[in-house]
Amino acid sequence: MDKLKMMMMTMSDCSRSMMSEWESELGAKGGLAEIELSRRFEELTADVISHVTFGSSYKEGKQVFLAQRELQFLAFSTFLTVQIPGFSYLLTMKNFKTWSLDKKVRGMLMDIIMTQHANKDVVGYGNDLLGLLLEACAPEHGESRPQLSMDEIIDECKTFFFAGHDTTSHLLTWTMFLLSTHPDWQEKLREDIAMECGDEVPTGDMLNKLKMVNIDPKAVQPKTLIRRKVGTDIELGGIKLPEGALLTIPIATIHRDKEVWGEDADEFRLERFENGVTRAAKHPDALLSFSSGPRSCIGQNFAMIKAKVVIAMILQRFFTLSPKYVHAPTDVITLRPKYGLPMILKSLKL
Numbered sequence: 001m002d003k004l005k006m007m008m009m010t011m012s013d014c015s016r017s018m019m020s021e022w023e024s025e026l027g028a029k030g031g032l033a034e035i036e037l038s039r040r041f042e043e044l045t046a047d048v049i050s051h052v053t054f055g056s057s058y059k060e061g062k063q064v065f066l067a068q069r070e071l072q073f074l075a076f077s078t079f080l081t082v083q084i085p086g087f088s089y090l091l092t093m094k095n096f097k098t099w100s101l102d103k104k105v106r107g108m109l110m111d112i113i114m115t116q117h118a119n120k121d122v123v124g125y126g127n128d129l130l131g132l133l134l135e136a137c138a139p140e141h142g143e144s145r146p147q148l149s150m151d152e153i154i155d156e157c158k159t160f161f162f163a164g165h166d167t168t169s170h171l172l173t174w175t176m177f178l179l180s181t182h183p184d185w186q187e188k189l190r191e192d193i194a195m196e197c198g199d200e201v202p203t204g205d206m207l208n209k210l211k212m213v214n215i216d217p218k219a220v221q222p223k224t225l226i227r228r229k230v231g232t233d234i235e236l237g238g239i240k241l242p243e244g245a246l247l248t249i250p251i252a253t254i255h256r257d258k259e260v261w262g263e264d265a266d267e268f269r270l271e272r273f274e275n276g277v278t279r280a281a282k283h284p285d286a287l288l289s290f291s292s293g294p295r296s297c298i299g300q301n302f303a304m305i306k307a308k309v310v311i312a313m314i315l316q317r318f319f320t321l322s323p324k325y326v327h328a329p330t331d332v333i334t335l336r337p338k339y340g341l342p343m344i345l346k347s348l349k350l
């Protein structure tokens with residue numbers, strides 16, 4: 001939790017710099033302007049994740065992020081087409097591009113890791129995610145700790161980016177969309193924030209005191225389903241499942257189930273989570289936005305704190321409305337608005 005608090009400072013610094021840009025844009029237009037928010041949240045999340053993963057090497061980390069993002073787009077470009085076995089080994093333009101980007105990402109990550117290793121005697125491994133990972137499996141701890149190979153460390157860094165970027169930026173986008181379509185909630189949250197934080201940048205303690213700012217992960221879940229492979233023959237809810245069967249768990253559908261969430265399951269109601277997530281529905285594990293059990297999301301606290309910081313800072317400064325938004329959610333691994341989120345921002349300070 002202490003480490004998360006330190007990361008909070010990074011989150012608020014990055015958010016403040018994003019919002020200063022918005023303020024200048026609004027200042028030039030008399031305090032009211034349209035800004036496409038989903039793109040801005042993607043940039044913000046990329047900045048935050050590069051900072052918290054690589055600390056002082058964040059500029060190099062951002063380059064890794066951009067190259068990995070390109071790789072991701074290449075992979076998704078054939079996501080929905082029939083895969084011919086062996087095709088990924090053929091000498092096609094796309095495969096060349098993929099191999100060279102993969103090599104570039106690996107090379108850049110190796111450089112960052114080697115630099116962090118080389119500096120450890122002078123400045124320690126550092127408090128960023130990579131530093132914590134290197135520290136956790138440092139050889140000087142002996143064999144009681146897990147030893148990770150260079151490839152495994154590189155893969156972990158890639159996972160932080162992949163798992164933590166789109167998910168968090170879409171969480172912010174959907175939350176802002178809902179707040180712009182529910183001005184009454186926007187006002188209640190703003191009052192709550194004004195009472196606890198005033199005009200100050202929210203700290204962890206202030207966020208804990210906020211009653212209403214409980215971002216509703218049920219209404220805004222960026223991941224709509226998860227999959228599990230059955231490890232051994234089992235009976236589940238009266239249905240026999242053989243070993244090896246693939247199960248799809250439709251999170252978005254479960255989150256709209258009236259038997260579990262009540263008659264208002266479809267409604268955006270922040271007070272649903274007032275008494276904690278486990279009491280929000282008839283089943284304590286009904287909320288699956290971050291999955292559940294031993295393979296649940298390791299970035300849950302990080303993502304929720306970040307969302308609260310950013311939303312609180314936006315509501316301190318701006319009133320938002322989204323009259324031009326066209327509702328076309330698109331599910332490509334994560335649920336995103338196809339045409340972005342054009343938002344009218346009105347400055348509360350000008």
Ligand code: HEM
Pocket residue numbers: 159160161163164165167168171221222223226227288289290291294295296297298299300302303
């Ligand atoms: C709103 C933001 C986020 C959402 C909705 C989310 C959701 C999820 C879900 C549903 C899973 C389970 C996936 C599965 O089992 O198929 C998962 C796993 C994971 N998440 Fe997140 N996540 C978020 C943010 C983050 C962040 C910020 C990080 C890291 C910086 C992260 C790291 C991970 C990792 C490493 C796993 C794999 C855990 C494992 O398999 O043991 N996530 N996440």
